[in-house]
Amino acid sequence: MHITNLDSLTYGVRDLAESERFWTDFGLTRRSAAEGRCVFSAEDGSTVVLRDADDPALPPRAAPDETMREATFGVADDAGLRVIAAELGRDRPVDVDADGTVHTVDPLGFPVAFRVAERRPVQAPELKFNTPGRPERLNTRGRFHDSAKPLEMTHAVFMVGDGIEDAVAFYTQRLGFKVSDCYPRRGYFLRGGASSHHHDLFLLNVGAKKGFHHVAFELGSIHELFGGGLNMTRRGWTTALGPGRHPISSCYFWYFHCPSGGAAEYDFDSDQVDENWQPGTFEQTPEVFAEWCLAEGMQESLLYKGVQRAETARK
Template identity: 40%
Template sequence: MTTTKNYGLTGLEELRFAVEDLAAATRFAEDWGLTRLDDSAEFRAIDGSRVEFVRTDLSDPRATPVGDASGLAEITWGVRSADDLEALRRELATDREAVIGPDGVLRSHDDLGFRLAFRITRREKVDYAVTRYNSPQQPDRIDSRAARYDRAEPFQLSHLAIGVDDAWQAAQFYLDRLGFRVSDRYANRGIFARCSAEGNHHDVFFMNAKQPGTRFNHLAWKVRDVHEVILGGQAFDAKGWQTFAGPGRHLVSSACFWYFLTPFGGSWEYAADEDMVTEQWEPQDFAAEAHIFSQWTFGLEKSDGTLRGPISGSRPAANDPRDPESMVVG
């Protein structure tokens, strides 16, 4: 199976969380290092990718969280052009509502219950001093001290993880209808998918979660380097927020990570140095074993020598006819 669809998707643009405790959610986002837009409950990262909080309101689909009383309600993806937006509208309109509003945003929904939106991307290219390293015989930072970070300043949205009962089934809409590609797979418990041939290793991760049902699991924000992950994480920890996992480095996607529990469910992740891929990337089927979660980490070890992690306690899908080859759809 080869995907031929290409809607010029550029990545996550904005996430909307519907929450019961708006004050706690906005304090979390502010402490995370995002910039608050005026007096709103909307926050932006350096490149313009955003997150918005609204109070849970079950009479409004766009303020209705999936899974719990607080959680993710709407996912906005960026596209390159108005032509992409119109092509997406036609594709989605074949079996669901799909309307481009006066604000230029295409609104629809996926098969999991999340509201979907698509807009021409507002993410900006931002110049900054890239971290340089002094590797043996190939030093790249001469007469210059290493950067220090007092806190993290998230550069951009990276990826979204959604807990589901059957990751493969959950991924189908994104693969078949939106042209996503599978980048890697955690046996039959998780699908890492990207929205374009070239770019992030994954923009979305569907995982068989420990808890039954569909709900937000985590959201990753890219920071500039591993030092910003650690120093930013330390600063965030010092504000009293609780670690879910990390710091550490993932095996799949290579991201250096530190996850913190949010007051509206799931966790947010500082991430750095994730794999970036092209058409040449070869998806791999990883075995479901405890150490799959990280190459190294602090604070995840259990007394039996294995690691805690979102995957290790999950159940495999009950009935999985897919052979590992079938994951290679990209």
């Protein structure tokens, strides 16, 4: 069960152009477009697939009005994929595409798929910081970003209601996910058996509500997180929450409402883990999920914008 990552998310949308504009501004790269279908990717090759909401090829909705129509996890190799197909086929319908992608539905009704991972290794630029006694960026100005270019898709979050224990058992016992951290009965951070992400999937129990919550992407620096968030704000997209910092998974975050569905999250400095990670059990509620955060985003400084415009005009 060598699941390595979250490899793709498929949305069914009513306004394809609006979603295309969002993901372009967010910093993903458009890979292909055809009538009623468009594919964007992060730098590692993980993808966001947009399709017309009425496309009959889309899997069924997990909840009424759900727009996130399938989460695809990457697997290390063909042998692992065959093991997953055989395991799932014991008690539920499984469809296998011509390209080998395995499709099914989890116990809570979320369509999930598995394929040999298409993501490629990526490496963030080296970060150099000046701290007292450690002048790593000597005689070099700090970097500023006009926008973000997400390096990798990292995790998705499903709101799953009261069946959360059954869902956790399905992902851990049937698919080999591991629990990195949890809020007992309320939230479980799950990573694939061969993943180094703190979580590829977070299952969150918020009562009766069920549906997709958000997808996250990792950036190369804190400067890029602020620059990317300011760019999204400048382009008219609305902050869902942030910027801020999560105490669990340690990352800085900034969430934006996404017209494709739920929210899209910029992250930086998320925990990465291996078999030596010590899982934690947290008794505070998942609602206390920020060390600090701004509720409504932040604006680019008008003075800074003025300086930038003056410099541009001089060039």
